[in-house]
Amino acid sequence: MAAPLSPDRLLAALRAEGVRVVEHPGWRTRNRNHKGAWGPVHGVIVHHTVSSGSAASVALCRDGYAALPGPLCQAVIDKEGTVHLIANGRANHAGAGDGDVLRAVRAQTAPPSPNEQDTDGNAHFYGFECVNLGDGKDPWPAAQMDAIERASAAICRAHGWSAASVIGHKEWTSSKSDPRGFEMRTMRARVAARLKTTTAPARPDRPATPRYQPFPGSAFFTAKTSSPVITAMGRRLVAEGCSEYAVGPGPRWSEADRRSYARWQRKLGFSGADADGVPGRTSWNALKVPYTP
Template sequence: MATPLSPDRLLAALRAEGVRVVEHPGWRTRNRNHKGAWGPVHGVVIHHTVSTGSASSVALCRDGYSALPGPLCHGVIDKEGRVHLIANGRANHAGTGDDDVLRAVIAETPLPEPGENNTDGNARFYGFECVNLGDGKDPWPAAQLDAVERTSAAICRAHRWGAGSVIGHKEWTAAKSDPRGFTMEGLRSRIASRLKSAPGRPTGPVTPRYQPFPGAGFFATQPVSPIITAMGRRLVAEGCSAYRVGPGSTWSEADRLSYAKWQRKLGHTGDDADGWPGRASWDALKVPYTT
């Protein structure tokens, strides 16, 4: 049993664990406390979003939808390993689950298979949504899994919990299948190892290195380059994929069609959305630097 962390304590715990935090406007007071209890808290629930793209996933989890109003979690963990804080307090993420599972989490004993849905999980768990389609094929980049581990460990350390206080949504209720694509047993093992040592050093603002615009002529030569692969992965992450296979390292029509989707997402039309990269749209895409 624990009193929920204040916004300042949560932020401090995450940063002390080396988490790359993005604070979104209003996160400190955004919650659904008017709908029910928030606390005492007993653990952390990990989810996947069934969506693509950082910005769109954050917006979905912040605002929710007609059948399930937001916020839908406390933070969104994107594929680049950033944790977007969007809420503090009760959130619509866990729903109802099994009281036997809750007792096992509190005792940090092996989890039973969830059966009944008779307990309000939104009052008892922090929730983090991870950007992933949840189809078992969408990759989990190392940076994202590291952020899931660090975020979970930070909250456990702040409350003096062990790794047994971190569960997947599918372990809370049989009605859910998330997260899919890695095992919770493996995650808890990594969290347990991390908790045995001092937290990671605090991290300040991170200035990532992005690939400079290689010039319009670069793409006209149908290049074979890791830059094309990195670009394609960013387009997929932003929900602008026209790929059937890949992306790969050779510039192709699928790359052009995907890039056209990105240009349209930025609001471009006509010749400005023909799929051939320009400096402004390239800089906005933030392609990671590669050699």
């Protein structure tokens, strides 16, 4: 049973995956939770907007229209590869679909062809609306495809899901044809390849990005650990305003490191056992610790 990501955790996961994000006013509290359940979540549905232009598409998906009130997704992915966050919570994007597909997504297996509309998808899927006319002729630029891949992988990585958790709207219900213009099997293969990596390589439309330290695993952080990676981590925590150090930081994992890291986790929106000061993959990737040989 996966609880939806908090706004801070969603933002951190996207940024850790190298996504270019724009936060639109009110996105953290904009949702349709008053109309039904939001969660447990099990996957991501990719759509096309049947619209053009970033600003117009964002406005459409944020506000909706008379027959379908907004928000219509959690994020809009434009042709330049920017992910526009417009909502957090339930959104009018998936509608009714096939429960057998949901069961396949939960089991991390290939979805069957949908033939029922017996399950509320808005409760269980994140939605990405991607700017495209949906006529089979409007192109899908490389930057946009890269952003779809990265954003989908970010959510999968944050939840510990495989690429099988990413489906198209047309795979959820036979009444829809989106996304039109690329194959979801190909996109899932791209997401699967990305999930095998520990760092986010450079976007094709950007200069090379700095190399960051891969997540070494939570078991690395014990009193026995002495490594320059711990020093590099501590310096990043200081830079983020999360220092609990009286001296240092230094190479040996300490209680000061744990308290400092707990402040970083809380800054990202984690709480309770998720903010115990022991690094996890999502918070580590967001911290961007420089690579240390």
